Amino acid sequence: MAGIQLRSVEKRYGDTWVLRGIDVSIADGEYVVLVGPSGCGKSTLLRSIAGLNDITGGAIHIGARDVTRVSPRDRNVAMVFQSYALYPHMTVRENLAFPLKIRKDPPAAIQAAVAEVAGMLELGALLDRLPGQLSGGQRQRVAMGRAIVRRPDVFLFDEPLSNLDAALRHHMRVELKRLHRRLGATVVHVTHDQVEALTLADRILVLHQGVVQQVGPPRELFDAPANTFVATFLGSPAMNLLPGRVDDAGLSVGGVALGWVDGVGKAVRGDVTVGLRPTDVVAAAPSSAAGASPWVGAVDVTESLGAEALLHVEIGPHKLVVQVPEPSPWRAGAQVQVVPRRVHVFDPGSGRRL
Amino acid sequence: MIVRWLVILAAVLALARGASAADVVVWHAWMGAEEAGLVAAAQRFEAGGGGRVSLVAVPFGVFDAKIETAIPRGNGPDVVIAGHGGLGKWARMGLFEPVDDLVIAPQMPVAEEAMRWEGARYGVPLAYKTLVLLYDPAQVAAPPKTTDELVALARSLAGDGRYGLAYEAGAAFYHAPFMHGFGAAMWQDGALSRLDTPAHAGALGLSARLAALGPTRPSSERIGQLYREGKAAMVISGPWFVADLGRPIAAAPLPIVSETGQPARPYLTVDGAYVTRGPNTDAARAFVSFLAGEASAIVRRDVGGQAVTTLGVSADDPVRTALAAQAAVAVPMPSDPKALMAWEPLNKALRQTQRGAASPEGAAAEAQAWLELLTRPPPEPASPTPYLMLVGVLGLLAVGRVAQRLSSVELRGQIAAHRADYLWVAPAALAVLVLVVAPFLVGATVSLFAHYEGSWTFVGLRHFADIVLSRDWPITSPMSFPFTLAVTVLWTITNVFLHVTIGVALALVLREPWVRLRAVWRVLLIVPWAVPSYITALIWRTMFDAQYGAINAVLSLVLGHPVELDWFARFSTAFAANLVTNTWLGFPFMMVIALGAMQSIPRELEEAALIDGAGYFTRLRHVLWPLLRPAMLPAVVLGSVWTFNMFNVIYLVSGGEPDGATEILISEAWRWAFSRGNRYGYAAAYAVVIFGVLFVYSRFTNRLLGKRVL
């Protein structure tokens, strides 16, 4: 088992930069989830760790070893591809045995290892089938099994659950967690699914345009996003961003003074970007009672999510999404008073957290 | 695993090499009874302690090319048995050892003479071949004495599918007796004779009259068949015709030409045995001398049915008696290589008059013009200096270019980084370079030289100018490059069009799930692809026979009246015959490609169009075809390149008839290389031009399609 150090990793195709100055340390046994919008370089980073593509600059260490120039076959990492990349002409058993056969393990050992993994992933009944004869979830388990069977130092997962239906995905998520606990291996996992990221990760790494935006435990990223990108990228529904101002009287948005709302630093002055999670807002019927919010708008559209509803509220020129519990009394056109409980403030220029 | 296979491969190859350790290796082209006679004679020689003899029957078609390449390089046999027609060329090339001092049994003087070239004796005569009048004694009581009698008798015996006279009238060899009888000649006193004399015209007229008595364009096997069935009363042929006929046959010398009162005088060929240059001449000389001897002659006569040249071995049957009588007036075949040039013009004139495409005088004049072109002196040697300089400059430029590119550090780095990749490509690249590119480059170099009777002259780009500018023929002549190119292009377009149309149409049916036995149809329909094409092309040729071919039989059945269309008499029908054959050969490939391409197009697309209300043909046109087209294009381009160079079909089916009009570029090149005085340089220039045309075509299609296809 080993950790991973990425030191100023850079990758460029011709003139296009795909990865820029990635400096991250992943501890031994840590489960890191890599998120970011499509095309931001997640797969590229994963493949760089695996050695499937050369990096343009920087160094990669796995354990104590600098593997920057080491061939993928000697890095002792295992990868589960989004397409699973099962060898279509080999049975499940042969697929599982392949890495061990290459390593020239004795047949008895191979058999034992395959049996163990098959038991762990409940593949026993499928061992003699070809990948073409398996369902998506079964294939996914075989791909996982082929990674596990070698006991590698590092697991790399590239969107392994994205081809599965919701129920199976949930099931596999739990399985993954269990497996990680059991094997104690270092894992780097790429996903587009926030729930997957938040539930599985010890730490989440957010990548945007080839640059690391923030690395940290899920709670930290959620509670203290480092910039507007992370703030809007994580969390569902996404955070509202509004232009605002902080002066001696506190925060004001669109000329409406809201006072010192929780989350506004006392030292902050000047123009800011205000981030407001739809869940950090209370909606109420408009009233002129003292202490009531001066922030009133009209409901434009409502969306029901089952247990909650989302209200799209128009306050002056701004639009705000607010989450309220169902059953909600609000209908389109109704007037609603919005009370922010907690906000995040960012520098309007750099987007950095203030 | 690969290594294991290679080891097995090497072992098997080593095993299959099987060199034989014979004392005398003999190459010959005799077949059937003659071959059996030779085998029997060789057995006697071995039994007499003469050493082991290995007899190699070399296919007739490659015989000359083979001895001419093998012997100079020391890979040839010890003894060659061949007709004396090529002796002049071979003696000049120094293939054979003179054998003046060899003592052999006395031979017919004319045969002895045939074995000589420029004063030296190069071989021993074994058997002679000439033409006589063969007839069915059941139908012909007394053989005709004159050609007029021959015509009259033949007419009286014809009718009801029977012919009075059948012979290979379209071949100049069979025309020669009457040509000589008219007092005309191809070759006289060591020089080519003019072909446009009145005597030649008269002879051509007579041949046309005689040809009209028999079936159209008969092959020798067809004539044999007719005779066997009693449908040919008289035949002009030689001793080879008589073997296993299963029907009585009689022979007489050819009749006197009525117009001149002179006897018809056929050519006489002497098959001789020649000792090749090489180390093993003693055993070879012993064998050769044995072959010419009496014992061998008797065996060859009795087993091989040969008319032997050995004096004292009497002709013991009527046919051989007639042959002997004919031999007395026959004209020995000229063995000077120059004489060979007259055959093609004469053949052409003969076929033209027989088809009625030209008057005898016109055909004779045209033959003379053709002959003059073929025999004009080699072009002036060009000075190689400017070419060498050009090559040098181009070479320097190329080297400079490469050096310049390699000076880029980045490129060198990339090359170094991919060093291992090159290893993967290297074996194939090396093999193709050595065995495909190098021979082609050698050929391309040869195109700068003219080859005349064994000697090479540097002529620069002259061949190219001659070909491309069509300096020797008006462009309307089938011999001209523009004409041949046009035919080739027409050939390619029509073929590919038919291949694709038929292939796609069949694929459209075969992809339908409701078609029963789909696998069976698919298998049946690729049969033409599976059977070797030289076999099927030959079969197609016979199917286009005018009188007996299956095609005409089918047409007769369909049209309800007898059809005796001579397919090879006109360009349109001859071209059609080639086209039908090649279409038959080529559609399965396109069918398979189309089936595959259709499989990769999701059926949902058509179903969507169906739901949108599109009918079948609308769906084909607007949904299937646009998707199918890009998938088929590479196959179409590749197929057109293959068709462009489809030598086999042209050569085997129409053979260029009529008058070379259906010849395509590649078969034209072949003729220049192998049948018109071995003009290798000219042929090589043709090959380079063919490559050039195809190269331009491929660049053009790549540009048109926006991607590399070829």
Add this chain to the structure above:
Amino acid sequence: MRPNPVVVALAHVGLVIVSLVTLYPVLWVVKMAFSPGQGFSVGLWPIPSSVTLEHFAAVLGTTASDGTWLFGRQLLNSLVVSGATSLLGLVLATTAAYALSRWDFPGKEPGLGAFLVTQMFPGVVMSVPLYLLLDLLGMLDQLAGLVLVYATTAVPFSVFTLKGYFDTIPRDLEEAAMLDGAGRVRTFVTIILPLARPALAVTGLFSFMTAWNEFVLAATLLGDPRSFTLPIVLQRYVDDYGAAWGSFAAGAIVVSIPVVALFFALQRHFIEGLTAGGVKG
């Protein structure tokens, strides 16, 4: 969906007719092979009126002057040459096609172009230079020389087809294999080749047919009847001096059977192997 019964019936009638036309010339060969006599058959119906096996007996029983079974020897030659040709051709073509499909090395594009350009060389006029070349290499009159020439001739088309097929094999399979610890050769042999089976079948068969059917080069390069391949033998039956059509046809059937059998055995791979490769290339 099923169209109306008239269309279905018409389609089947059409297929029967086309198949008959397709088989007609082939049936002539069969007729000649089984009919007595060496003449070629005439008329409309390719059905033999009387059946004899004499031609097969004569062709199959050909012996050399020393009594060895010449035909058997020549059949073995043909099999060995063709088998070796397809094997060697595949070894050469698969490695090159794989490299051309996967790796971007300098010179790759021009190299691929050069392979394809050789398809435009007019073949029939190259026999003499080839003869000289093999003589130079000391491989004249050896089956190995013939194999080398045939295999090489087949390489460009094979590379073209195989490269197209390799292009359709997803790369992550190789990447997975690499992470599993397999090297390039290992990946190629255990992952790529098995997956490319249809294309291998097609190109292998084409190389086999190149060698099995060729006679001009073979007749030029080989000098000993013991080393002859069958097409040379077959060709001799219809030489200029009187053709023996019966023997030719019988020989033709004997020669065709192995190719036709191979063809049918492999034909289900054709559509896949050729189109993924040759077409989408």
